Amino acid sequence: MRTFNEKVWELTKKVPKGKVSTYQEIAKELNCKAYRAVGYALNKNPFAPIVPCHRIIKSTGEVGGFAHGSKKKIMMLKKEGIEFYGDKIKNFEKILFKFK
DNA sequence: CTAATGACATTTG
């Protein structure tokens, strides 16, 4: 059956390169406010390289956490053309991908 | 079934 986690991964896969999304947006798309569960799902995500989990950040514009270290996450995002103010995303609202 | 956990978000001091 399609678990909550699978839905999360599926939405995460839809985020285009060079853009990011938030845990909150994903939760909302699933008709709930389980941002916590979303993070949990991505952490336990068995499709580590398949799903672009690094494109999911906090609603505040901070990168949040990452299984291999937040530092790595930032590096990967930078590689995709995303700019940073230290640990915070630059032009956050402009590169934010919305599902709706 | 109950308790604990976590890559969060929002409110409060």
Next chain:
DNA sequence: ACAAATGCCATTA
């Protein structure tokens, strides 16, 4: 504006 406390939901033990 920043840091701490509180609330949140699904998953796991």
